[in-house]
Amino acid sequence: MKRELELYLHIPFCVRKCNYCDFFSASGTKEELNAYVQALCKEINRYKDFAKEYIVKTVFLGGGTPSLLTADQMKLIFENLNQIFTIDPVAEITMEMNPGTVNIEKLRSYKQAGINRVSIGLQSTENKELKMLGRIHTYEDFLNTWEAVEQVGFKNRNIDLMSALPGQTLKSWENTLRKILTLNPEHISAYSLILEEGTNFYEWYCKGQFDAGDWKLPSEDDEYTMGEMTIQMLESCGMHRYEISNYAYPGKECRHNLGYWDRVEYLGIGAGAASLISIQNKNTSEIQEQIRFNHVKNRDKYIQTINQKQAIEIEHEYLTLENQMEEFMYLGLRKTAGISKNKFHKFFGKEIGEVYGNIIKRLEEDELIISKEDNLMLTHRGMDISNYVLSEFLLS
Known part of the structure; x- marks a missing residue:
């Protein structure tokens, strides 16, 4: 019997780095993105023998901004995935996207390629807060994207939101929740801001920029109240909290993330991607040990290494x-x-x-x-x- 596997494909390209983001991503040219996609497909083909043991239950394209991929690039990626891996006919296949980076034609091509779940990075419905975050879009851009997503017929949709932002008030957070709930998304991820080292926000925080004025951080009491407000408002609409920061209608929980939390085996594809793979005893089918490894965290080096047919795996850790x-x-x-x-x-x-x-x-x-x-x-x-x-x- 084939073992269950999750696939994660990392697309480390974005239009502009957000002020709070510490993910491995950066802007790049169309030529760089195309070279990366070609290398990604070559990596996928490396797993021909490995893939025989598995059936893929979920696929997740994250970043970065995967919605920067063209229709042809997405088609090419999924042609290679389907040639190498056995993908369950009812697999959950998610793609992250940013408002303003897609249109109806591109969304239709994504759906045709196999995407059946979209995760839209909104963060806030307040344009002042979006500008402060360094987002490339407005709330109006998001609404246009949402309308296109609905027209194309996606029925499994997540919206990312973020609370405890500099300058955010209880009222503005409540307004964000109310506006989003009128859209009736199947899933909402509601995170509280974390000031990560190496980001603009962290640097500004260390300089005292968030201590007063329009950029003052909410108090601990207000941050707690925002969290309680989120739980109450979403549950009153029938969405249940199934994980610390995630809410969904019954049956619409993110299967890919549940797999992470349940420690299902997953294979990361792309620069900087991580994997968790079990080594099985061929005679007894029992798990002998587990290994976690990461890929080289540099786009140019990743492309070069793939093209030279060398190993891209680094930081191997055998889990005790x-x-x-x-x-x-x-x-x-x-x-x-x-x-x-x-x-x-x-x-x-x-x-x-x-x-x-x-x-x-x-x-x-x-x-x-x-x-x-x-x-x-x-x-x-x-x-x-x-x-x-x-x-x-x-x-x-």
């Missing part, structure tokens, strides 16, 4: 049993449904209490986690301080 247990806990507990104690025993041959008994007892006493039959999950309060709670499950 302890590593795997840690990931099972701190990734799985991101889901509101939590983790299964029986699955823990099945995967690792130990009862969860043998490994985490004292930690679980203490966190239960602090009302940060709760057990419900087979499941162990974060409480509402545990979700609020999830970084602390999840870090308690690190064994080393």
Whole structure:
């Protein structure tokens, strides 16, 4: 029986780097993007033997801005994917896109190539906030993109939103949520801003630019209130919170991200992409060990290395049993449904209490986690301080 696999394709190109973004991406010429796509297809063809063991359940094109790809480039990528991999006929195939980078013709070609889920990076409906973020679009640009997405007939649509922005108020965040809910998207990802080192925002924060005036960061109390407002408003419309920052109507949860949190094997394709692959005993089909590796994080070097038929994998890490247990806990507990104690025993041959008994007892006493039959999950309060709670499950 073939094993399940997720594919992630990284497109590290964007029109302009946003002020908060620390992802591996940058602007580039049409020629550079075309050379990258050609190298990407060559990499895909490297996996001919590897792919025989798997059936692909989800595909995700992220970036960067994958919607910078032309119709012909997208068609070429999927022609190569379908030649090499067995892709489930009902696979979830997601592409990230930015408002203003697509039109109806391009969207139709994407859908024809195989895309059946779109994730649109809006962040805010307030143009003042979008400008401050360094986004290339306005709210009106987003509405035009949304109308095109609807006309083409996509039925599985995510909108990315961001709270706790410099200068953002409770009222402006409420306005963003209300406007988006009138559009009735199937899925909403609502993240709180994190000031990542190496970004413009981080540099400006260190210089005190966010301390006062129009760029003042919301208080901790206001940030908390924004989070509670998000939960209440989305749940009142029938969207349930299935992960710390993700909400969906029943059946519209992002299957690709659920796979990450459940530690399904995934293969990253492209510069800077990461992978998690299990090495299986051919006689017993049991997992012997797991390996995590990344690809070279430089577009020019990636293209050159692919064209020279050399290895692009770097930073190999063989996961110990302890590593795997840690990931099972701190990734799985991101889901509101939590983790299964029986699955823990099945995967690792130990009862969860043998490994985490004292930690679980203490966190239960602090009302940060709760057990419900087979499941162990974060409480509402545990979700609020999830970084602390999840870090308690690190064994080393």
